[in-house]
Amino acid sequence: MSNTSSFKLVLLGESAVGKSSLVLQFVKQQFDEYRESTIGAAFLTQTVKVEDGSNVKFEIWDTAGQERYKSLAPMYYRGAQCAVVVYDITNYGSLEKAKSWITELQRQADPDIIIAVCGNKSDLAERRAVTSDQVQKMFEGEEGLLFVETSAKSGDGVQALFTVLAEKLHNSPPRQTRTGGASRAGARNAGVDLSKSTSSSGQGPDACNC
Numbered sequence: 001m002s003n004t005s006s007f008k009l010v011l012l013g014e015s016a017v018g019k020s021s022l023v024l025q026f027v028k029q030q031f032d033e034y035r036e037s038t039i040g041a042a043f044l045t046q047t048v049k050v051e052d053g054s055n056v057k058f059e060i061w062d063t064a065g066q067e068r069y070k071s072l073a074p075m076y077y078r079g080a081q082c083a084v085v086v087y088d089i090t091n092y093g094s095l096e097k098a099k100s101w102i103t104e105l106q107r108q109a110d111p112d113i114i115i116a117v118c119g120n121k122s123d124l125a126e127r128r129a130v131t132s133d134q135v136q137k138m139f140e141g142e143e144g145l146l147f148v149e150t151s152a153k154s155g156d157g158v159q160a161l162f163t164v165l166a167e168k169l170h171n172s173p174p175r176q177t178r179t180g181g182a183s184r185a186g187a188r189n190a191g192v193d194l195s196k197s198t199s200s201s202g203q204g205p206d207a208c209n210c
């Protein structure tokens, strides 16, 4: 039987950058042109196999990007081992918002959190408003961030993003969390009590809109 480890992942970013769409593409390989904005946050899980044959289970909190939900975010990134901060390549303001989320994570989240900066909607290249030079400049001097571009619509880069994160998480050493939980198992179970959540792998991002 193959070994499975679970990791808490949080998605953050301005409203309408495509966070829920990325999750839908990752979990169900589907895309929906007319997605409703997330209320509060949605929870779902997905498992991927890493190179040595082990399973990495993502416990994903897809947060709502609308400003009125901003104060809820710490509840979702607390205890997270991994964050995907999303911007929309057709909207420069969404990159600035991504930068402010990263600053907040660096100050308030687990110090060892793995952060990916994800430029979504790469299929809309003709409307591109964010270049890789601008991204580089925005995050100059920041260490350890992963940079990717994805299209939740075509699927480009989506599985690759989560696979890279799974490998990184799987290979990261056990550590202390900011909240004091020792070891990877402790960190895994820190924060929200996931056993009380209603969704499971493959149920889709609307499974728990809480």
Ligand SMILES: Nc1nc2c(ncn2[C@@H]2O[C@H](COP(=O)(O)OP(=O)(O)OP(=O)(O)O)[C@@H](O)[C@H]2O)c(=O)[nH]1
Pocket: 013, 014, 015, 016, 017, 018, 019, 020, 021, 022, 032, 033, 034, 035, 036, 037, 038, 039, 063, 064, 065, 066, 120, 121, 122, 123, 124, 150, 151, 152, 153, 154
């Ligand atoms: N062309 C294109 N449209 C996308 C892509 N990803 C998302 N969209 C569209 O962008 C809109 C917003 O997507 P959502 O996934 O709801 O965005 P969100 O970031 O979860 O928004 P909030 O729930 O408000 O935080 C929807 O109409 C999607 O169909 C993409 O990669 N390409």
